[in-house]
Amino acid sequence: MFSRILIANRGEIALRIIRAARELGVETVCVYSQADRDGPWLEHADEAICIGPGPASESYLRIDRIISAAEIANVDAIHPGYGFLAENAHFAEVCRDCRIEFIGPSPEAMALLGDKISCKRMAKQTKTPIFPGSDGAIEEVDEAVKVAREIGFPVIVKASAGGGGRGMRIAHNEVNLRAGIEAAKKEAEAAFGNGAVYIEKFLEHARHVEVQVLGDKHGNAIHLYTRDCTSQRRHQKLIEEGPAPGVDLKKMEAVAKSAAELIRRAKYSGAATVEFLMDGKQDFYMLEVNTRVQVEHPVTEMITGVDIVKEMIRVAAGEELGYRQKDIVINGHAVECRINAEDPARNFMPQAGLLETYSAPGGFGVRIDSHVRPGYRIPPNYDSMIGKLIVHGRTRAEAIARMRGALDEYRIGPIRTTIPLHRRIMDYGPFIEANFDIHYVERLLKQDAAEAAST
Ligand code: ADP
Numbered sequence: 001m002f003s004r005i006l007i008a009n010r011g012e013i014a015l016r017i018i019r020a021a022r023e024l025g026v027e028t029v030c031v032y033s034q035a036d037r038d039g040p041w042l043e044h045a046d047e048a049i050c051i052g053p054g055p056a057s058e059s060y061l062r063i064d065r066i067i068s069a070a071e072i073a074n075v076d077a078i079h080p081g082y083g084f085l086a087e088n089a090h091f092a093e094v095c096r097d098c099r100i101e102f103i104g105p106s107p108e109a110m111a112l113l114g115d116k117i118s119c120k121r122m123a124k125q126t127k128t129p130i131f132p133g134s135d136g137a138i139e140e141v142d143e144a145v146k147v148a149r150e151i152g153f154p155v156i157v158k159a160s161a162g163g164g165g166r167g168m169r170i171a172h173n174e175v176n177l178r179a180g181i182e183a184a185k186k187e188a189e190a191a192f193g194n195g196a197v198y199i200e201k202f203l204e205h206a207r208h209v210e211v212q213v214l215g216d217k218h219g220n221a222i223h224l225y226t227r228d229c230t231s232q233r234r235h236q237k238l239i240e241e242g243p244a245p246g247v248d249l250k251k252m253e254a255v256a257k258s259a260a261e262l263i264r265r266a267k268y269s270g271a272a273t274v275e276f277l278m279d280g281k282q283d284f285y286m287l288e289v290n291t292r293v294q295v296e297h298p299v300t301e302m303i304t305g306v307d308i309v310k311e312m313i314r315v316a317a318g319e320e321l322g323y324r325q326k327d328i329v330i331n332g333h334a335v336e337c338r339i340n341a342e343d344p345a346r347n348f349m350p351q352a353g354l355l356e357t358y359s360a361p362g363g364f365g366v367r368i369d370s371h372v373r374p375g376y377r378i379p380p381n382y383d384s385m386i387g388k389l390i391v392h393g394r395t396r397a398e399a400i401a402r403m404r405g406a407l408d409e410y411r412i413g414p415i416r417t418t419i420p421l422h423r424r425i426m427d428y429g430p431f432i433e434a435n436f437d438i439h440y441v442e443r444l445l446k447q448d449a450a451e452a453a454s455t
Helices: 009-024 040-045 065-071 089-097 107-116 115-124 141-151 174-192 249-265 297-304 308-316 396-409 418-428 440-454
Strands: 004-007 025-035 047-052 077-079 155-157 170-171 197-201 209-216 220-234 237-243 270-278 285-290 333-340 358-359 366-370 385-393 411-412
Touching: 004 009, 009 025, 009 040, 009 197, 009 249, 009 270, 009 297, 009 366, 009 385, 025 065, 040 065, 040 308, 047 065, 047 220, 065 089, 077 308, 077 396, 089 411, 107 115, 115 197, 115 249, 115 285, 141 174, 141 197, 155 297, 170 174, 209 249, 209 308, 220 249, 220 440, 237 297, 237 418, 249 270, 249 285, 270 308, 297 333, 297 366, 297 385, 333 396, 385 396, 396 418, 418 440
Parallel strands: 004 025, 004 077, 025 047
Antiparallel strands: 155 170, 155 197, 209 220, 209 270, 220 237, 237 333, 270 285, 333 385, 358 411, 366 385
16 A cells, blocks of 8 residues: 555545545645645645645646655655546656556556547447447548438537537537537647547437446456436536436446446546436436546445545555445435535626635535635635535435435525525425436526516
């Protein structure tokens, strides 16, 4: 096992990694930016090293500074968390060159699964369900038009190197498609330095269902079943739950098994998530593979009892996964609400500033993953999530009831948060019935705004 690791991240995930490392008897070194000088999580690390000014481009994204800190602090490994450098294959390679273990996949496995075209190709071999669409990158626009006619409009043009929704265009007809390919190529070239785009069938009404997987360096790979992340706003997940409700067990088993097979075939070690859209017939189509720990990993931890972050550290240190597939049993249901410092009255504008009041809920089956406390000043530089509220219940209904109570107990001020929206959704019929699609939150917000305007 490692004796010291460096955490190249901040906030709740930095604290999450500190907690996992501590249980393994591993010391932690946090790097931080000047804007995070007073970050409460830093107190729990064994060492903290400032690596630059507030903007992430000057600190958390600076590979040179992070590696220097790692060498000064004499660590064995780096955990990248999520966001920042977590899916940067170049960073993973630099770590390897410097003989520092990257707590995640090899740069090769990351590149293979991180590139959407090569990932789709591999998914075909493992019978992981994918969208019908072009076979590889589009060379000739006429060829793409032919494929679109075969699979039927609407189609979506996507960037192979895509992320954050960039380089995507929906096309309802041939004219749209020709223009969309040109535009998406330019956008992808500018954003990722890789203009490769492809097309696939566009699904109008779908749920977002994903499979948590884990692999080690000994060729073992397992899945930890599903999560549903259908509750989104502007493609950002708001609420996640697991297991995905109402999915036929046989279908769920088959898709989860194929996801584990996909990462085994890619010689992947660490935690990954295979994301799918699921249609009304419960047919699955792979969206992409995230080659890191996800924000919503606690949902899976609550229903399986597996500490995903500890497994990541253990397998990076060369140990075998601590579980076989047959050891993974789902117990009950978990729901997570992302508590973001955003003002719902001002179009969810991120809020920075002083948290005067902060009092978190507690009790049976309630978990808070957060780095904040009263008197903490939220810096303006980073994402707006200030914590995650996760509840576990024997059934989905019990988990939802528990979530309602926990949201009511939560006291945060004067900073505005997403708590009222979560509370609203916990009482919203389509959510309660899990009869929803990825656009339902936006529809609900529109409906609320229209009602407010008419009174
Ligand atoms: P990114 O890596 O840019 O986030 P994804 O492939 O994960 O791209 O897709 C982002 C979002 O775009 C999805 O969550 C979904 O809402 C929408 N989307 C992507 N592909 C499709 C598709 N084939 N049909 C319908 N919606 C899609």
